[in-house]
Structures are given as structure tokens and as C-alpha cells.
Amino acid sequence: MNKKMQMRTLGLVVVSLLLIMVVVSGCGSSSQPVTKDGALTKIRVSHQPEFETFLSYRAQQEGLDKKNGLEFEIKYFDSGMPQVEAIPANEWDVGATGGVPAIMAALRYDTYIIGIADDESFANVVMARPDSPLLKGESPEGKDILVTTVSSGHYALSQYLNTFGITDKDVKIQNLEQAQGVAAFDSGVGDAVALWAPFMYTGLQKGWEVVASGDDVGAKIPLVLVANKKFADEHPDLVVKYLDIYFQKIDEIKKEGANLAPEYQTFLKDWAAMEIDLDTAAMDIEKHPVYTLEEQLAMFDSSKGDSEIYKWMDSIASFFTEQGRFTPEESEKVMKSPFINDTFLKALAKEKGLIK
16 A cells, blocks of 8 residues: 555544544533533432422423423432432432431531421321220330331331330331331231331321321421532532422422322322322322421521521430430530531522522
């Protein structure tokens, strides 16, 4: 091959390589949806198969995330502790979890509480079979109880035990995830089971009865919005965008209420593989009070002493300490830390003209 032919061949190879690079590059960019203003920013939202996820899911289904320049990637977790354990691997950016795991996440990994998803006090219950003496007020001392430990359900159970002057040490605790707990109790294992919605509705359908709810025993159980500290510190604007989207859905829940039951029913089937009837779906919406941005600003306000959310979380920290999962020093450390962070709520409120 002469020199001229060699140069022509080399040129063809270079052109081919450039074309391949363009195609590969084009494929890569096409996998990232774009808006008129540019590329969307992916944000990983950590959720459980519960009511609060409906709001993020609905926003995603309607494309509200994309309208705001974000692309939600909703990540599924069975319960709060798996969410906490995923933080070191940086598996999620923002999300929602129970007040109990939120305290643990704050102690271990400095996560922030950035808002309140809903109030779970009515939807965390201790259940028993219809022939159980527990339903007649008998003490649960010595009983075998199924519960997802280090969870809001565990907190409700603990407060129930406290009404009899006993603690976890006075009963036999079996740690099971919610679906496992339902299956085990249904097969005859245990004397009682601690469940939260929507799993509690499966129990009701099976004929089990509520012994006590969190609200019955004075357990205030907030389901909180949380943020990975690293992500929040580096991208506060994205956290505010996420809150903006979530509060739009809160406002819709406030307005529509039980009218959203058909959509909620579909969500549970599609995302959580759970089927409930329309009446139950409507009841679940009603059993999860939500709070507007204005209401949450007041709940986070500490200008006149401890904020309302601080008091709730302090009670949960005390629960941890009584359980021996925190030392008094650890409890004091987490409650003195800035993990209750209203910076993002206030930034959103400024954007909305609610505060100066």
C-alpha cells in the first residue's frame, strides 16, 4: 500500500472513530431527559410503601418533578432502618422516614429533618386476634409481640407497654419487617403485632383488632422529610425545589382528601403491590393529617423556646435511651445538634412571599 493510500485509510479510521464517539455520546445524552431550559437534575427520593410516598409518586406520575427541572428517582425501602443503613453508601438524597429512624440517622450520619410529611400517630397500632385477652385490657407482660424494631411502630408499642408500667424487657420481642410480621401473625405466631398503615388494614381485613394506636397512648409519631447532609449542604436549591413539589401535593391532599382514594388505591397496587378497597383507601388518607408550609413554619419555630417538632423528637430520643439503644450522652448529643433544620422551609417560604 502506497503512502497516499495509507493516509486515506487512516483518515477513514479517524472519521469512523469520531462517528462512533458521536453516536455513543448521543445515546448517553438521550438517556437524560431534557426540558426547554436544559437537562433535568436527577434527585433520589427515599421512600417506604406508605402514605407519604403517594405524594412523591403522584408528582412523578403527573410530571410535576420535570416541570420544576428535576427527575425523581423514587427508591424503595421496607422500613426506616434500611433507609438509615443506606446513607453511608450515599444511596439517596432526600426522602421521608419515621421519627424514630430519623433520630438514628441524625446521630450516626448528621442527616437533617427538613419538614413533616404527615402525622402517623393514628396509623401506628398494636393489633391482636379477636379472642385475645389484650383487647379486654389484660397486661401484655410475658407476651410474644411481633414488631419492626427501631421504627415508629416500635415507639407506639413501647408507649403502649408503658401504660402497664412495663418495657420491652417484660415481653418477648420478635423483629420482623411489616410484611413478614403480617404473614407470621396470620400463621399463628405471636400474641400481638405492631403494624402501621397500610399493613394495619391487611390486619383489619383478616379480622384482627386494634388494641391501641400511637394516639391512644400519647405517642406523637411524625413522619418526617429528611435530607442527606452532604447533598443538602452542596445543593440547598435542589432541596428547596423538592420541598416545593412536595408541598404542592400536601396542598392537594388538604383540598381533595378522601376524593383521592381511587388514585391512592392505584398507587398502593402499582408501587407497593398491596390491594385495599376504596373505603379503606379513603380512611387511610383521613388517618394521615398533613400540614401546610405555613403550619410547618410555626411547628419549627423556636423563637419562644423549644419548637413543637423538637418536643416530639425529644420524646423519641428518650424512648431510644430507655431502650438502651442510646446512652444519655448520645441522646443529649443528637438533641443539641442542628438536625432539625428549617433553613430549607424558610427559603421556600421566602420564595412564596410568606416571610421576608
